[in-house]
Amino acid sequence: MGDGSGAAEFAAFTRAVGDVVGAPAGVLHAMRRPVEIQVVGRAGVGRSTLVSALERSGFANVVEAPAVDVPGRTDPELGPDVVVYVFTGALRTPDVRVLAKARRGSTVAVLAKADAFGSREVAARASNAAAAETGVRTVPLSAGRDLAVVVDAVGAAVQVVQARRVREMLDALAVTAAQDVGGAIRDGIEAFLRSDPAVFAASESAAVLGADDRGADDRGADEEDSEGDRRRRAVVERRARTRRAVAAGTSR
Numbered sequence: 001m002g003d004g005s006g007a008a009e010f011a012a013f014t015r016a017v018g019d020v021v022g023a024p025a026g027v028l029h030a031m032r033r034p035v036e037i038q039v040v041g042r043a044g045v046g047r048s049t050l051v052s053a054l055e056r057s058g059f060a061n062v063v064e065a066p067a068v069d070v071p072g073r074t075d076p077e078l079g080p081d082v083v084v085y086v087f088t089g090a091l092r093t094p095d096v097r098v099l100a101k102a103r104r105g106s107t108v109a110v111l112a113k114a115d116a117f118g119s120r121e122v123a124a125r126a127s128n129a130a131a132a133e134t135g136v137r138t139v140p141l142s143a144g145r146d147l148a149v150v151v152d153a154v155g156a157a158v159q160v161v162q163a164r165r166v167r168e169m170l171d172a173l174a175v176t177a178a179q180d181v182g183g184a185i186r187d188g189i190e191a192f193l194r195s196d197p198a199v200f201a202a203s204e205s206a207a208v209l210g211a212d213d214r215g216a217d218d219r220g221a222d223e224e225d226s227e228g229d230r231r232r233r234a235v236v237e238r239r240a241r242t243r244r245a246v247a248a249g250t251s252r
Contacts, residue, residue, distance in 0.1 A: 006204035010162045013201030017169060020192045022185040027172045031165045034061045035158050038079040041086035042094060043067035046112040050086055050141070050150075057151045059158075069094035082157045083107040088116070091130050099134045105160040105209075107136050108153045114140035163205035170202060 014031055017023050037059055039047045047064050054062045065076040075098055083102050087095045087109065099109060109130060114123035123140040131138040139149050173189050180186040192198055 006159060006162070006201075006208065009197070009200040009204045010166065012197040013166060013169075016192065016195065016197040017173075020173070021188050022173070022176045022180065023169070023189075024172045024176060027169050031169055035081045035161050036079055037062045037082040037084060037154060037158070038065050039063065039084045039086060040065045040068060040076060040078065040098065042069050042092070045086045045088045047086050050084065050110060050112065053147055054084075054151070054154060057147065059151075059154065068098050078102055081106065081161045082154060084154060084157075085109045085136070086112050087130075088113045090126070091133060096134060099136050102136060104135060106157045106164075108150070108157050109134065109136045109138040110150055111138060111140045113143070114146065115142035159208050163208035166201045166205040167209065170198075 017031070018028060037054060039051050039054070039062065041047050047067075051062050051064045066073070068075050069092075075094070078098070078101055083106065085095070085099055085102065085107065088111070099107070111123065111127045111130060114120075114127070117123040117126060120140075120142075123142070127138045127140045130136075137153055139153050140146055141150050170193075173193065177186040177189040180189075193202075
């Protein structure tokens with residue numbers, strides 16, 4: 001989803017679900033909200049430079065957060081969407097502190113000014129060490145190089161955010177349908193869930209999120225749902241394959 005694979009499925013799902021009677025307004029509003037990309041880091045690490053680079057690469061809604069680890073000021077709150085954390089050299093305690101609060105999957109750490117390490121191999125080792133320490137995908141960025149890798153990583157994080165939104169809407173629709181004792185809203189929701197936009201978006205979101213994208217902060221009680229999640233993913237993926245095969249056959 002996002003700027004790459006699945007963007008069309010997410011857009012079609014977002015348009016179609018707006019016409020479903022009973023679709024929760026709050027979840028629908030959150031789904032339609034543009035994905036924000038928040039660039040975070042200590043002062044002097046190159047946040048403004050990266051914001052400009054991401055905007056030139058075609059990303060919208062890129063914002064520069066206030067600097068981390070400023071005396072007398074609390075660290076900025078991390079947004080709910082994509083977080084791009086910029087640092088230089090080795091990770092410092094403030095970097096680790098902020099990254100520990102960031103949600104995995106939709107967070108990317110960027111080792112800026114990687115050319116200061118003297119070679120790409122040394123920079124890559126430093127980037128891998130940071131990823132191992134924080135559990136956050138980390139990519140090096142040198143002046144005039146490596147931007148494509150950063151763009152790919154941020155694009156993947158956007159896809160994760162959109163996939164989470166699809167899953168949240170599917171869960172909300174399931175709850176709404178279960179609560180409809182009359183059945184009219186339930187029938188409409190179930191018809192929508194059998195539609196191409198819903199099947200394709202559900203399949204794509206399952207592929208993006210993988211086995212279980214709930215993160216360490218909200219596991220526990222949700223762990224028991226993992227088997228149900230796997231069954232639902234298998235169903236939507238099977239339907240998507242069938243529909244794509246039929247579409248390919250009719251287009252010949």
